[in-house]
Amino acid sequence: MKKILITRKLIKDSEEKASKTFEPIFNSNDELYSQSKVVDMSSGCDGILTSLTDKMDKETINKLPDTIKIISNFAVGFGNIDLDAAKKKGIIVTNTPEVLSDATAEIGILLILGACRRAAEGIESAREGGWKWSADYLIGKQLTGTRLGILGMGRIGQKIARIAKSLGMVIHYHNRSKLSDDREDGAIYHDNIKSLFSVSDVLSICCPATKETENMINKETVEYFPKGAIITNVARGDIIEDEALIDALNRRKIYAVGLDVYKNEPNLNPGYLKVKTAFILPHLGSATKDTRIAMANLAVDNIDEFFKTGNCKNKVN
Ligand code: DGY
Numbered sequence: 536m537k538k539i540l541i542t543r544k545l546i547k548d549s550e551e552k553a554s555k556t557f558e559p560i561f562n563s564n565d566e567l568y569s570q571s572k573v574v575d576m577s578s579g580c581d582g583i584l585t586s587l588t589d590k591m592d593k594e595t596i597n598k599l600p601d602t603i604k605i606i607s608n609f610a611v612g613f614g615n616i617d618l619d620a621a622k623k624k625g626i627i628v629t630n631t632p633e634v635l636s637d638a639t640a641e642i643g644i645l646l647i648l649g650a651c652r653r654a655a656e657g658i659e660s661a662r663e664g665g666w667k668w669s670a671d672y673l674i675g676k677q678l679t680g681t682r683l684g685i686l687g688m689g690r691i692g693q694k695i696a697r698i699a700k701s702l703g704m705v706i707h708y709h710n711r712s713k714l715s716d717d718r719e720d721g722a723i724y725h726d727n728i729k730s731l732f733s734v735s736d737v738l739s740i741c742c743p744a745t746k747e748t749e750n751m752i753n754k755e756t757v758e759y760f761p762k763g764a765i766i767t768n769v770a771r772g773d774i775i776e777d778e779a780l781i782d783a784l785n786r787r788k789i790y791a792v793g794l795d796v797y798k799n800e801p802n803l804n805p806g807y808l809k810v811k812t813a814f815i816l817p818h819l820g821s822a823t824k825d826t827r828i829a830m831a832n833l834a835v836d837n838i839d840e841f842f843k844t845g846n847c848k849n850k851v852n
Contacts, residue, residue, distance in 0.1 A: 536557050536558045537557040537558065537581040537582065537838070537842050538557065538558045538559075538560070538579060538580045538581050539553070539557045539558070539559050539560070539580060539581065539582045539583065539584055539838060540559075540560045540573070540576050540577045540580045540582075540583045540584070541553060541559050541560060541561055541562060541583075541584040542562060542568055542573060542583065542584065542585050542586060542588075542589050543562055543565055543586040543588065543589075543609070544561070544562050544563060544564075544565035545561075545609075545827075545831045546824065546827055546828050546831060548828050548832075549827075549828055549831030549832055549835065552831075552832055552835050553584075553831075553835050556835050556836075556838070556839050557581075557582075557835075557838065557839070557842075559584075560576065560580070567588060568589070570589075570590060570591075570592070570594075570595040571598075573585075573589060573591075573595065574595060574598045574599060577599055577600060577603055578600055579600070579602065580600070580602060580603060581602055581603065581604055581605070581842070582603060582604055582605040582606070582607060582838050582841075582842075583599075583603060583605075583606050583607070584607045584609060584834050584835070584838065585606055585607070585608050585609065585615070585616070586608070586609045586610065587608070587609070587610040587612060587614075587615050588615075588800075589615055590615055591606060591615060591616040591617060591621070592617050592620070593617045593619075593620035596616075596617055596620040596621050596624055596626065597620060597624065599624065599626070601624075603626055604625070604626060604627065604841070604842075605626060605627050605628075605629065605837075605838055605841050605842075605847075606621060606626055606627075606628045606629075607628075607629045607834045607835075607837045607838045607841075608628065608629065608630050608631070608834070609631060609830055609831055609834045610630060610631060610821075610830070611630050611631055611632050611635055611639075611821075612630070612743060612744065612770070612771055613628060613630050613851050614743070614744040614745075614771055614773060616628050618851065618852035619852070621852055622852045627841060627846075627847065627850050627852060628850070628851050628852045629834070629837040629838075629841070629847050629849040629850050629851060630849055630851050631829075631830040631833040631834055631837075631849065632690070632849060633690060634826060634829035634830055634833055635820065635821040635826050635829070635830055636690040636691050636694055637694060637826075638820065638821050638822070638823045638825075638826040639691050639769055639820040639821055640691050640694035640695045640698065640769075642769055642795055642816065642819050642820045642822075643691065643694075643695040643739055643741065643767065643769040643820075644695060644698050644699065645793075645816075646739070646767040646768070646769060646793030646794065646795060646814065646816070647678070647683070647695075647699065647737055647739060647765075647767050647793060648678070649793050649814035650737075650765045650767055650791040650792055650793030650812070650814045651675055651676040651677070651678060651681070651737060651765055651791070652675040652676070653673045653674075653675040653791070653812065654814050655811065655812065655813060655814040655815070656673055656811050656812065657673055659811075660673070676736070676737075676765065676790075678699070678702045678703060678704050678737075679702065679703035679704070680703060680704075680705065681703075681704050681705070681736045681737055682704070682705045682707060682734050682735060682736045682737070683695075683696075683699045683704040683705065683706055683707070683735070683736070683737050683738075683739060684707045684708065684709070684725075684731045684732065684734060684735025684737070684738045684739070685706065685707070685708040685709075685722070685738075685739050685741055686708075686709055686728070686731065686738060686739070686740045686741060686742050686751070686774075687709075687710060687740065687741040687742025687743070687748075687770065688708045688709075688710040688714055688718075688722070688741070689710075689741065689742070689743075691741045691769065691770075692708065692710075692739070692741035692742075693714075693718060693720075695739050695741060695769075696708065696720065696722055697720065699739075700720070700721070700722075704737075705723075706720075706721065706722035706723070707722065707723045707724075707725060707731055707734050707735065708722050708723070708724060708725065708731065709724075709725045709726070709727065709728055709730075709731040710724070713726075728751065728756060728759070729756070729759050732756060732759035732760050732764075733759050733760070733761070734761075735760060735761070735764055736761060736764055736765070737764065737765045737766075737767065738760070738764065738765070738766045738767065739767050739768075739769065740752070740766070740767065740768040740769065740770045740774055740775075741769060741770050742770055742774065743770065743771070744770065744771035744772075744773040744774055748773075748774050749773050749774065750773070750774070750775070750776040751774050751775075752766065752774060752775040752776060752779065752780055753776040753779045754776065754779040754782075757779050757780060757783045757788065757789065758788070760788070760789065762787075762788060763787065763788075763789075763790040764788075764789055764790065765789070765790055765791045765792065765793070766780065766789055766792050766793075767792065767793035767794070768792075768793070768794050768795065768796055769795050769796065769820055770796060771796050772794075772796045772797035772798040772799070772800065772803075773798055775798070777797075777798060777804040777806065777807070778804075778806070780792065781804060781806035781807060781810065784810045784812070784813070785810070790812060791812035791813065791814065792807070792810070792812070792813050792814070792815075793814045793815075794807065794813065794814070794815050794816070795815075795816045795817075795818055795819055795820055796818055796820070797818075800818060801817065801818075803815070833849070837849050
């Protein structure tokens with residue numbers, strides 16, 4: 536049986552599946568391993584089942600034993616892994632697409648609603664007490680008739696588009712390529728981000744973090760938005776240059792944000808904490824029991840498929 540290091544504790548059902556599929560090394564205390572600990576513990580292993588909290592950079596990958604043939608990431612995103620370094624070392628990297636699209640889209644919608652309807656301020660006032668209803672108390676932005684820009688129209692973006700449309704939002708999007716009419720479902724395509732941002736009363740970031748999308752929201756691009764726009768991010772923190780966005784929030788160029796993901800998680804830029812209209816969550820995108828089981832099971836299946844066939848349909852490098 537292949538020996539696999541599983542760097543984080545999984546939900547019981549998935550650990551049981553892993554035990555039936557290969558010889559796993561579990562992390563029963565769910566300790567956050569350092570990079571050097573991952574290297575040490577992978578000695579004698581054939582593969583590693585990582586999570587997004589494991590930074591598998593070039594240096595770490597180069598130190599892995601030659602017996603490691605697969606890194607199966609327990610996430611759809613794989614920005615935590617240096618794909619080229621893995622490829623050069625003959626290691627395949629896999630991810631867990633599709634199974635988390637619905638759960639992540641739900642959080643995407645929550646971010647839009649929370650930011651537009653001032654949920655952060657509302658929750659704080661309700662907890663503090665002493666609030667007084669009045670005709671203009673915590674007036675927010677109504678979704679009906681509001682233009683939603685979607686950056687990245689993959690599975691998650693398309694699901695957000697469908698729900699947002701049912702709430703009366705008008706959908707615009709930018710993607711590397713235009714979708715078929717069927718998939719577009721009435722959404723308006725923009726072939727560049729300047730054009731998309733300029734019509735986005737609300738933006739939902741759903742694209743993967745890549746060299747091309749890193750810091751796509753920056754000092755320059757933040758100016759493309761209509762004044763008082765709202766930016767939400769359910770993808771990866773690397774897509775936003777925090778200082779530029781916080782500055783835009785402070786001068787009300789951008790009115791509010793809804794964020795689930797950050798650069799340097801869990802240490803988000805403290806500037807966000809000072810902004811009352813920031814509706815912020817701690818990376819909950821895929822956090823439902825069914826989804827986390829489906830993701831972990833798929834990460835296990837990816838390893839199994841690779842050792843049985845020499846390839847894997849969810850290979851990303
Ligand atoms: C992913 O899989 O990339 C999600 O962000 C995990 O929550």
